Amino acid sequence: MHELAIAEGLVDAVTERLPGTRIASVRLEIGALSGVVADSLRFCFDLAAEGTPLEGARLEITEPPARCECRACGGDFAPDSPIVLCPCGSADVAVVSGQQLTITSVKVV
């Protein structure tokens, strides 16, 4: 349940950037390879936000797919599982995106 610590980090990050500002919603990007489960994070966010200016805020989560580049064949592909294998069979790939865990924006009450 690292989502608990991540929810804490989320609340801390927003309250530091916008101290004392009531927040209506938070937009988050959770990459397909970030290792974070959106539903678990929603559950933990409500707990972590309690008693803070984020209490009751809505989490708007988008989960962009990952994108990888194969070092063997040079191809671009979107992996369909956390095990990143190029369709050519190579495992020697660079993850270009999909590991992000980013607060993109917040809406003020």
Next chain:
Amino acid sequence: MCATCGCSGSAVIWSPGAGEPLRAGGDGPRDGTGHDRDRGHEHGHDGQYGHDQQHGHVHLPDGSHADDRGAAAGQDEAGRTVALQQKVLAKNDEIAQRNREWLCERGIFAVNLMSSPGAGKTTLLERAGRELAGRLAVSVIEGDQETALDADRIRSAGCQVVQINTGAGCHLDAAMVSRALRTLDLPRGSVVMIENVGNLVCPALFDLGEAARVVLASVTEGTDKPLKYPQMFRSADLVVITKTDLMPYVDFDAARCGDYVGQVSPQATMIHLSAVTGSGMQQWYDWLLSRVPAPAADGVPRS
């Protein structure tokens, strides 16, 4: 311990037998959530970085700082959308980077040792501490939810050790490690092993400032561990298969496991060993010794 979420602010860092534990969460004022907001989630090397831990500024991905709160505080129109583009774990990553620089300046090689509970992390460190005595100073930061049992074992092996009890926390974070590092006397050219909480999921996400990530899996856990926990294995620099002395008694296919590691973590080196019989230990020592910075020349004071 934080009653609301069991978060890491409640971690206790202590050297058993050396007085009262340090409470990483501090004793600062609490807010309505029961969270210790003033410093419970961030600790530095108290001035060693020339960084004020309290001012709470934010490092943006482009390296700039977001200190101009005036623009934000109290001046937002209702319903206004504020773009942030900030990593959720930015604070942890920032502290981890400071840990990394602190360790690098002092010529200390830090290893983040991760595995499921019972894979043999502590046994591996015990034997390494004994056998490397005189060749390489090994210090250990022990992470467990409770007790100092592992720290006691490590100390008996002749290593300097500090225990972090995370309470309900399921992983170590950079702030805990930052504080634990301060309690150790780490000589130049030594290694500090950060034994993470036994868990193959959560520790993968938290950079501690280590120079290398080592993931252990024992033969008793099954051949397919790397495929089941790809997030953890993906970031490994070294994968150590432990308890090879039990191979005759369990259904473990070393070659297939090697293929799986290659699929999720093609960059990782692999070592098979038994910390009970000693088989393969030399490879582990060679891996370590080749990465530790040269110790200070005679007469040069430790920094």
